[in-house]
Amino acid sequence: MAEQNFIDYVRICCRSGAGGRGSAHFRRDKVTAKGGPDGGDGGRGGHIILRGNRNVWTLLPVRYRKHVIAGKGEDGRENNSTGAFGEDVILDVPLGTIAKDDETGEVHFEITEHGEEKIITKGGRGGRGNSHFKTSTNQSPRYSQPGEDGKEEWKILELKVLADVGLVGFPNAGKSTLLSVVTAAKPKIASYAFTTLTPNLGIVKYRGHQSFVIADIPGIIEKAHEGKGIGHRFLRHIERNAVLLFMIPCDTDNIKKEYDILLNELKMFNEELLDKPRILAITKSDMVDEELKEMLRPELPKGIETLFISSVAQLGLTELKDALWRIINTNREEEE
Ligand SMILES: Nc1nc2c(ncn2[C@@H]2O[C@H](COP(=O)(O)OP(=O)(O)O)[C@@H](O)[C@H]2O)c(=O)[nH]1
Numbered sequence: 001m002a003e004q005n006f007i008d009y010v011r012i013c014c015r016s017g018a019g020g021r022g023s024a025h026f027r028r029d030k031v032t033a034k035g036g037p038d039g040g041d042g043g044r045g046g047h048i049i050l051r052g053n054r055n056v057w058t059l060l061p062v063r064y065r066k067h068v069i070a071g072k073g074e075d076g077r078e079n080n081s082t083g084a085f086g087e088d089v090i091l092d093v094p095l096g097t098i099a100k101d102d103e104t105g106e107v108h109f110e111i112t113e114h115g116e117e118k119i120i121t122k123g124g125r126g127g128r129g130n131s132h133f134k135t136s137t138n139q140s141p142r143y144s145q146p147g148e149d150g151k152e153e154w155k156i157l158e159l160k161v162l163a164d165v166g167l168v169g170f171p172n173a174g175k176s177t178l179l180s181v182v183t184a185a186k187p188k189i190a191s192y193a194f195t196t197l198t199p200n201l202g203i204v205k206y207r208g209h210q211s212f213v214i215a216d217i218p219g220i221i222e223k224a225h226e227g228k229g230i231g232h233r234f235l236r237h238i239e240r241n242a243v244l245l246f247m248i249p250c251d252t253d254n255i256k257k258e259y260d261i262l263l264n265e266l267k268m269f270n271e272e273l274l275d276k277p278r279i280l281a282i283t284k285s286d287m288v289d290e291e292l293k294e295m296l297r298p299e300l301p302k303g304i305e306t307l308f309i310s311s312v313a314q315l316g317l318t319e320l321k322d323a324l325w326r327i328i329n330t331n332r333e334e335e336e
């Protein structure tokens with residue numbers, strides 16, 4: 001997937017449908033020459049709606065629809081029958097999409113859940129039929145309301161990318177290198193409020209249509225000792241159900257000890273991070289052969305899924321993506 005295909009900002013013109021006119025009809029049939037008013041209401045105009053879709057990972061499809069136009073409501077009809085509603089337009093957007101007004105910059109809402117629907121531009125109300133205007137002094141009102149106009153407004157959609165996977169490792173563990181080899185696209189980090197820690201985000205394409213986001217947060221370990229506040233700021237930007245990928249190079253003297261140190265640093269950074277699922281990648285494993293790997297196995301920490309990978313030689317990366325995807329999705333399903 002080429003980099004330019006990842007779109008995290010679009011400006012679109014939304015035009016909602018006008019409401020239908022209320023009817024000014026009078027009942028008339030074989031036995032009633034001039035009955036009372038029975039004009040139905042006009043139908044509501046079509047809304048423009050955003051719907052969260054976890055299988056959509058960019059605003060690209062929305063960008064191709066610069067002008068989004070919903071349908072007009074139908075006019076009311078005799079026999080108090082309401083006109084059909086105008087057709088809504090539903091735009092599928094990635095989770096984390098923020099909708100703003102282009103003119104004022106005001107944030108309307110954020111889409112966070114799969115299947116969540118929110119109206120970005122409301123359709124016009126249908127006009128009321130003449131049956132509503134009957135009074136004691138006017139039994140046969142000829143008046144019916146016109147439908148409300150649709151609205152035309154420019155909106156901004158912005159994608160706030162939340163990470164599904166956070167990388168945890170000391171400097172030189174191979175975090176940046178891994179991110180660079182598995183990343184299909186890099187979101188811009190415009191609207192993130194990181195001040196001390198700027199994450200490098202990478203979007204990983206997984207088996208065709210799926211994707212997930214990895215964050216390398218340089219300094220998460222180094223900053224562990226400085227102030228508690230950072231942890232919460234960081235947590236706001238990773239998914240509630242993110243996976244932590246611990247990374248330790250294969251030539252580390254004591255892998256088990258290094259793992260314990262990392263765990264402890266993480267705990268100082270923010271204890272909540274220990275509740276997240278984690279897996280361990282032994283990095284740079286192109287430097288060891290099978291025999292050496294076997295010798296290393298007894299030295300690995302217990303109770304954590306561990307994979308040997310090499311970003312440089314592209315070893316074990318598919319298995320790593322499979323494992324991450326499996327954990328991310330187990331968590332997603334549990335949430336539903
Ligand atoms: N042999 C080998 N070297 C690697 C591999 N991944 C990273 N490195 C090297 O390890 C060093 C540190 O990597 P980097 O990704 O910058 O680590 P970071 O500090 O965790 O981001 C660099 O010199 C990389 O070239 C790998 O898979 N195999």
Ligand SMILES: [Mg+2]
Pocket residue numbers: 172175176177218
């Ligand atoms: Mg780095």
